[in-house]
Amino acid sequence: MKMRMIMILFLLVIIGGFVHGDENESFRKQPTLVKTVKGTKMCVKDWECNKLSKFCCNLTITDYLDVDQFELLFTKRNSPVAHAVGFWDYGSFIRAAALYQPLGFGTTGGKKMQMKEIAAFFGHVGSKTSCGYGVATGGPLAYGLCYNKEMSPSQDYCDEYFKLTYPCTPGARYYGRGALPIYWNYNYGAIGEALKLNLLDHPEYIEQNATMAFQAAIWRWMNPMKKGQPSAHDAFVGNWKPTKNDTLSKRVPGFGTTMNILYGDGVCGQGDVDAMNNIVSHYLYYLDLMGVGREEAGPHEVLNCAEQKPFNPTAVAAS
Ligand SMILES: *[C@@H]1O[C@H](CO)[C@@H](O)[C@H](O)[C@H]1NC(C)=O
Ligand SMILES: *[C@@H]1O[C@H](CO)[C@@H](O)[C@H](O)[C@H]1NC(C)=O
Ligand SMILES: *[C@@H]1O[C@H](CO)[C@@H](O)[C@H](O)[C@H]1NC(C)=O
Numbered sequence: 001m002k003m004r005m006i007m008i009l010f011l012l013v014i015i016g017g018f019v020h021g022d023e024n025e026s027f028r029k030q031p032t033l034v035k036t037v038k039g040t041k042m043c044v045k046d047w048e049c050n051k052l053s054k055f056c057c058n059l060t061i062t063d064y065l066d067v068d069q070f071e072l073l074f075t076k077r078n079s080p081v082a083h084a085v086g087f088w089d090y091g092s093f094i095r096a097a098a099l100y101q102p103l104g105f106g107t108t109g110g111k112k113m114q115m116k117e118i119a120a121f122f123g124h125v126g127s128k129t130s131c132g133y134g135v136a137t138g139g140p141l142a143y144g145l146c147y148n149k150e151m152s153p154s155q156d157y158c159d160e161y162f163k164l165t166y167p168c169t170p171g172a173r174y175y176g177r178g179a180l181p182i183y184w185n186y187n188y189g190a191i192g193e194a195l196k197l198n199l200l201d202h203p204e205y206i207e208q209n210a211t212m213a214f215q216a217a218i219w220r221w222m223n224p225m226k227k228g229q230p231s232a233h234d235a236f237v238g239n240w241k242p243t244k245n246d247t248l249s250k251r252v253p254g255f256g257t258t259m260n261i262l263y264g265d266g267v268c269g270q271g272d273v274d275a276m277n278n279i280v281s282h283y284l285y286y287l288d289l290m291g292v293g294r295e296e297a298g299p300h301e302v303l304n305c306a307e308q309k310p311f312n313p314t315a316v317a318a319s
């Protein structure tokens with residue numbers, strides 16, 4: 001009981017620091033804890049990377065992406081034309097990322113790979129949530145995180161085929177919401193299950209809570225769409241080893257394959273189409289702004305998926 005009191009007080013101190021916007025202080029309170037487990041160096045870095053993991057020994061996201069950089073990447077998200085003013089912020093991204101940093105999100109490889117992965121993830125997020133248009137002030141790419149939901153849904157996205165596994169809750173509407181927009185009852189159901197959030201009854205959580213919205217998007221990035229296929233994370237950081245069939249289908253580790261995984265033939269294998277180029281442009285833009293530089297993105301066949309065969313042809317693309 002006493003122990004619990006102390007724990008709660010300790011937590012309040014940390015949260016208190018955060019709420020008061022004292023960000024640089026509160027993002028690193030405790031010194032890194034280092035242990036060697038079976039010859040592997042494992043670490044815990046306070047709450048940001050708080051499970052004993054080899055990934056927590058490297059830099060964490062707050063070490064190479066601070067709040068000012070986040071503001072720079074999504075500089076127009078609170079402008080008058082935006083549709084989610086005040087919703088998205090740095091703190092909610094870092095809190096959501098904390099669940100996945102011990103698993104390698106933004107913590108795999110050296111600093112350059114780590115920054116590239118965050119730029120890649122944001123490339124998808126920015127292009128899916130942008131309200132930028134051709135002549136927009138600051139350029140169309142400055143408008144990422146402008147939406148947090150579909151504005152005029154034409155339907156409720158309830159698929160009765162899944163009525164036994166993910167039955168639609170009367171009154172709930174499963175239109176697009178989030179940082180990598182989630183559509184349909186079965187996607188809300190599956191992501192809710194994974195995150196232990198009751199999204200089937202409360203899909204609106206995703207448009208009310210930016211931490212949950214980022215969590216759902218990072219979960220999508222970190223997990224395969226289907227068993228036997230790589231996650232976008234694994235395809236991007238090079239954990240995934242293509243099979244012969246993949247190679248024949250022009251699927252190679254890199255950004256192009258992340259689009260193949262997330263959107264299939266909605267974007268890939270169509271040649272040089274706008275839907276694909278728009279996502280690539282956001283990725284390159286973020287690479288530049290983060291100081292990595294677009295020249296680090298690699299050659300065309302790694303960067304795009306114009307010639308790739310989709311993993312899941314005309315399937316349920318994008319979650
Ligand atoms: C923390 O941020 C404040 C204001 O943003 C700045 O003046 C101070 O130097 C920072 N401290 C550290 C340790 O970065
Ligand atoms: C940590 O970073 C180093 C390079 O700085 C890299 O070689 C190593 O693979 C990284 N560890 C993990 C677990 O990714
Ligand atoms: C938002 O979601 C996070 C993660 O589930 C939770 O910890 C937090 O309390 C929520 N915030 C609000 C205001 O409900």
Ligand SMILES: *[C@@H]1O[C@H](CO)[C@@H](O)[C@H](O)[C@H]1NC(C)=O
Pocket residue numbers: 245249309
């Ligand atoms: C190889 O790819 C094709 C289409 O891309 C697919 O139909 C086939 O099942 C795949 N074969 C294996 C062994 O995965």
